[in-house]
Amino acid sequence: MIRIFRHYISAAYLWLLLTESLVFYVAMYCGAAVRFLYSASWYSPSELAASALVFSIAFILSCSALGLYRKTLDKEEYNILQRISVSFAIAVFILAFTYYIIPGLMLARSVLISAIIFSFVGLLLTRYLFYRFVNLDNLKRRVLVIGCGQRAGELSVVNSSYIYKGFEIVGYITLEDEPISVPHAIALSDAITLTDIVEAANVDEIVIAVDDRRKKLPVEDLLDVKMSGVQVMDLQTFYEREQRLVFLEALSPSWLLFSDGFVNNGLRPIIKRSFDIFASLILLAVSWWLMLLTMLAIYIESGFRAPIFYRQKRVGYRNVVFNVIKFRSMRVDAEKNGAQWASQTDNRVTLVGKVIRKYRIDELPQLLNVLKGDMSFVGPRPERPEFVKGFEENIPYYKERHRVKPGITGWAQLCYPYGASEYDTRQKLQYDLYYVKNYSLFLDLTIMMSTVEVILWGKGAR
Known part of the structure; x- marks a missing residue:
């Protein structure tokens, strides 16, 4: 990696x-x-x-x-x-x-x-x-885990569903009085030292995955193997590298404070804004005909009378509320009973709405929001104020996603399917925080190019 x-x-x-x-x-x-x-x-x-x-x-x-x-x-x-x-x-x-x-x-x-x-x-x-x-054993990184609790056990499924498995867990080291949730945990002793295990298992790196941070770690042994060339990393860094997310369960204020990233100064805002304007104008130039056909289709389906555009309040950069613009894909009375999540079988969606939602055509008017400066081309998707209030109360670090402008497309939309619950929002937040931490023009271009896959495969559309 x-x-x-x-x-x-x-x-x-x-x-x-x-x-x-x-x-x-x-x-x-x-x-x-x-x-x-x-x-x-x-x-x-x-x-x-x-x-x-x-x-x-x-x-x-x-x-x-x-x-x-x-x-x-x-x-x-x-x-x-x-x-x-x-x-x-x-x-x-x-x-x-x-x-x-x-x-x-x-x-x-x-x-x-x-x-x-x-x-x-x-x-x-x-x-x-x-x-x-590519998945031959001698090509995989050999990982030794310090810890044998719940967090250590969850590491076994980090890349279990992937075609390419970049690492293999060769063992778990149990600490004193730690509950065991993994098979074949190894206890250190005078006869079995960490150095012995590292040499015997040909370990490439060690991951610290303890449930209780107050547990005493074998610091001297870790320093010894570190100086011998074995990489030692914390659980948060391991998840960031392997899954390109910020792992909420292991997130702490100290990690946010001392980790690299979360930089939003210098030329970066200027470069990002210039890119947003350029990309929006290009996309408007090539998609105006599609937008015109969409407007006509919505107008005809609604009996030549209902509004074509839909404006909705969303929370943006630094919690500033703005009106997002979309093509209307639901009935006019879709929210007569208040704000609610969309669902896969949502009967409020019109026939035209089903098509434009599947291929993300309903998002195209948001290019005007980008040109205005309310949004960026790439960033966390903006949520409604009614939902944000509850998320900030129930999900730790949720407000940190508002450190950058919201986007038409984003890292979470690429990596996680459509979310229609607080649990899904929590999972997507991990990818949003990764973007906030590491965003750059290179990552924006990567996300924009990969959005083609999202559109063609209908991933995340609802």
């Missing part, structure tokens, strides 16, 4: 991305070789290299947008052929748009078709080899 601009990236998937970039690049040369097998090529080496580079970039961006390099892609979401097929279709659209703007990059259709075929075969072969060897 490596960290880029404070955002954790899986090293294994980064190598996979680089390998498949090379596969796409070489595929263009293979396509040209097949087309000009018995004749001289029409293209110079520089023209072919430029086309191959554009081809590779288009396909890598498309595969990234479909989550093919997402470590947290679990077994339930995994459908490699479907994801590759959709990503290839998007890549072809990107190429067509690029060729329209820069005709000089376009090669013969026969070359392009051959390159796509080679890319598809090469990608399947690369994926087969990746999933065949």
Whole structure:
């Protein structure tokens, strides 16, 4: 696992991305070789290299947008052929748009078709080899856990549902008078020291996962193995690295105070605001026709009389309340009985509303909120004041998500399905806090690109 601009990236998937970039690049040369097998090529080496580079970039961006390099892609979401097929279709659209703007990059259709075929075969072969060897035991980090209580036991399922498992827990060390919730806990003694266990199990890192922080840790032994090259980390840092969230159950004011991140000064606000304006104007320029059709559809369905837009009070940056703008997707009297959660079978949603909610089209008018400055393009989703009051009373650190502007899309929307309860809000808060802690232009671009997957798969839509 490596960290880029404070955002954790899986090293294994980064190598996979680089390998498949090379596969796409070489595929263009293979396509040209097949087309000009018995004749001289029409293209110079520089023209072919430029086309191959554009081809590779288009396909890598498309595969990234479909989550093919997402470590947290679990077994339930995994459908490699479907994801590759959709990503290839998007890549072809990107190429067509690029060729329209820069005709000089376009090669013969026969070359392009051959390159796509080679890319598809090469990608399947690369994926087969990746999933065949990436989970070999000698490639996983070997983790020793200090603690054997509830928190230690929960670590066993951190990556149990993922296709790629980056670590393996090799044992648990029990402390004095600690309740045991894990199998085969090991007690330290004069005969069995921490150093002995680390050497015998070939441990790469140690995670401190005690339920009671007042428990006495084997500090001298931990210092010894730390100086020997074994990484020692707290539970919060481990969750942040492995699941890209801030673990609420282990969160404390001291960790918030001394951890890196949570920086919102200097050029960062200026860069983020400039990016918001630029991205909003671009999206408005390419989606105006879709917004116009949506307005017409809502107007017709409502009998040419009901309002097209829906304005609702939401809590924004530093708890300032503002009016969010959306396309109306529910009946006009949807909240005659007061504010309430949406549900999967919500009968208040109109026929047009079901479609625009599924593909997030109802969110497009919020681009006006972004241009006005009430919202950002990327950030925690704004909630209603009626709900926020209860959340701040019942969920610790909930108000910290208002340290940045709310967004149209966000890290929580990408990592967690739609939430319609206080429990879901608590889970999503962990991802929102990760974003507040680590946000950067790089993370914003990552989230925006990955939002394509959310839209196409209907993830989080209701």
